Amino acid sequence: MTGVQHPEKYSADPRVSAGIIKKAQSFPEVLAGIASLDILRESPSHLANVDVGWKDGPQYENVAHEEWPKHARSVLVLALGHPRQKPKLDWWDGKGTAGNRVLMSVAKQLKQWFGEKLGQPAHPLPYHVEKGGVFLKDAAVLAGLGIIGKNNLLVTPEFGPRVRLRAMFLEWSLVPTGPIDWFDPCEECSAPCRQACPQKAYASGFYARGSCMVQMESDRTNPVWDDSDGSKQSMVRYCRQCELACPVGAWPQGG
Numbered sequence: 001m002t003g004v005q006h007p008e009k010y011s012a013d014p015r016v017s018a019g020i021i022k023k024a025q026s027f028p029e030v031l032a033g034i035a036s037l038d039i040l041r042e043s044p045s046h047l048a049n050v051d052v053g054w055k056d057g058p059q060y061e062n063v064a065h066e067e068w069p070k071h072a073r074s075v076l077v078l079a080l081g082h083p084r085q086k087p088k089l090d091w092w093d094g095k096g097t098a099g100n101r102v103l104m105s106v107a108k109q110l111k112q113w114f115g116e117k118l119g120q121p122a123h124p125l126p127y128h129v130e131k132g133g134v135f136l137k138d139a140a141v142l143a144g145l146g147i148i149g150k151n152n153l154l155v156t157p158e159f160g161p162r163v164r165l166r167a168m169f170l171e172w173s174l175v176p177t178g179p180i181d182w183f184d185p186c187e188e189c190s191a192p193c194r195q196a197c198p199q200k201a202y203a204s205g206f207y208a209r210g211s212c213m214v215q216m217e218s219d220r221t222n223p224v225w226d227d228s229d230g231s232k233q234s235m236v237r238y239c240r241q242c243e244l245a246c247p248v249g250a251w252p253q254g255g
Helices: 014-024 037-041 044-051 098-118 136-142 192-196 209-221 241-245
Strands: 030-036 074-081 122-124 163-170 224-226 233-235
Touching: 014 030, 014 074, 014 098, 030 037, 030 136, 037 074, 037 136, 044 136, 074 098, 074 136, 098 122, 098 163, 136 163, 192 241
Parallel strands: none
Antiparallel strands: 030 074, 074 163, 122 163, 224 233
């Protein structure tokens, strides 16, 4: 599999995809899946944001809009489990979050593995779409990691919605690992996630992003102090009530 000169002409055996997933999931509490980049371009979030010109708003005036690599063909999606007993994985310390740094480290190691073992380049992606990333929830669904639940979050069979996401571009046209059609935990659920929201973001029956942003702004202006490592620092603890109320996965209310 080494020395492929024209990755756009290469369609991998399903066993190649399986081997990549096995390697990615060898990292603790990491789930992985593969999606086709061509299909991802047609996903709801990507199409919607192209239609409204998401790169043209004033908030992006000073942002360098990165283009996707020319030879990218597939997306490897990584999901890190985020249990209740590890709340600081998502606390913002001014430079990022601990969970994001774990995923960045995993992506860096996988990039090295792709080069050394498979002779193929890999491109770890930034988190933000405007900086060259992808809409991660759409990518995760297409990669077979789960579905979009009533809480507007990715819900996985293994961890429910308690995951953090990153992705990598690969230059192989790999066999996708999703989406899945056997998993729909929200169908008969009473939606405790919606009842748990402190801003009633689901009051209309649909997710209201504006209400959620009100809560996020409140979280930013009311940081907590953490001195667990001996250096007291201000941390933003974002709301996770809809995540933690979900009964799906290995870490329900008590975990």
